[in-house]
Amino acid sequence: MRSLLYAEMLKLVKQSKTYYALMAILVIELLIFITAYYQGSTILDLLLDNLKQSFYFEGTLLNGNLIMYIVLNSLWFNVPLILMIVTSGLVTDEYKDGTLQTVMLQAVKKWKFILSKYIMAVLFTVTIIALMMLSTFVMAYSIFGKGDLVVYINTLNFFKSTDAFHRICWAFASGTVAMVFYSVVSVTLAIFVKDSAKTWIAAALFLIITNLLLKVDLGVPALNNYFFPKLIDTWQQLFYFETNWLAIGINNAILIIYCLIFSTTGTYFFNKKDIG
Template sequence: MRALLATEFYKLIKQSRTYYALAAIFVIEGVVLFSAYYQGAGIIDIVLSNLKDTFYFEGNLLNGNLVTYFILNSLWFHVPLILIIIMSGLLTTEYKDKTLQTVMMQPVKKWQYILSKYIVAIVFTTCVVFVLALTSFLLSYALFGKGDLIVYVNGLTFFEHHDAFFRLANAFVIGVVSMVFFSVVSVTLAVIFKEAMKTWIIAAFFLILSNILLKVDFGSELLNQLLYVKLNDTWQYFFTFEIPWNTIYMNVTLLMAYTLLTMGVGVYIFQKKDIG
């Protein structure tokens, strides 16, 4: 298993699409920083235009915490979409190049082979989100300094700097769980559809549909609590006035269960499927 994992990490590192996709993530981060630097003050003025007639605001509201929050919101769509492309390529490339048949001719168990790809996807996704979080904090604080965080989640809320940092850091940590789920789904879809273009289209549709259904009321409190589409915004709960820890713990547990279930389905299908 160690040899399989080492080989999969090596193949991931050698793929040019890995670096293009990573570059895309950090270009998005750069665009957010650039936009905040040149237009951020105007955005703050628009958001607070009505409140400024009633309240007096002291200090710089456009600061590193707010910019980091802007970057954090790339976890809604941009980051998972790019991760889908990279992770599905772990398998679709081997179907396309016909190297999968060669690998299966070796003394390698099919379930270990596909499981190694899932593990690589999980580790790589975690590392990407960690690096995104680290660079977001460092660059945002360096360019904009520290300050209180203002967010609009079910109303306008302010958090002092130390509290804002705690909430942002935890949001990135919980965001990893959501990103891992989408990465695992993309690998499972690659097992099913084999072709890169089909996998990308279906995975992108899955991501879009998940974001749309997030706002849908399914008419049942139980469904609204248990369906996976209601779990992918858990990181956003850190920006409510009182952090609902019990809900966060339950959602993370459920999402991890969905992730393991998706992996299990992928391993089972790959085990039963004819590679040729």
């Protein structure tokens, strides 16, 4: 298994797709920073115009904590789509290049081979989000400094700078679980679909449907509480003024169980299918 993981790591490091993904995420961050730098104060003034007539705000609300919260919102669609494209390629590229048959001719068990794909997809996702978090912290605090955080989720919620920092850290951790879920799903889709372009379309469709179902009342309490589309926004619950830490922990644990279900399903079918 160790040699398989090492081989997968080398593939990720050497393929250009990995660096395009990193650059794409960096571009998203830079666009957010540029927009915030030139127009952020104007947008905040519009949002808080009525409140400023009744309350006195000391300091600037356009600060590093707010920028990091805005970057976190890229976890809704942009970042998971990029991750799904790259991680699905761990499998589809094997079919495309015809290397899968060659590998299977060696003394390699199929379940170990595909399990290494899942493990590498998880490690890649965690690494990307960690780099994203680190780069965001450095640039946000360097350019905009620290300050209190104002977030609008149904109502305006205000958090002191230190509290905001802790919440953002936990939000990145919770968001990582959601991103790992998407990456695991993309590898599973690749096992069934095989073709790169078709897998990307299937991944994008899965992402869109999941985001749509997040806002839909499914009519059954169990589905509304525990169906995976209802769990992907768990990171955002950290920005409610009253934080239900138990619910957040349970949601992330259930999402990890979904990851295991999808990976087990993909491993089982890959192990059973003929590689031709």
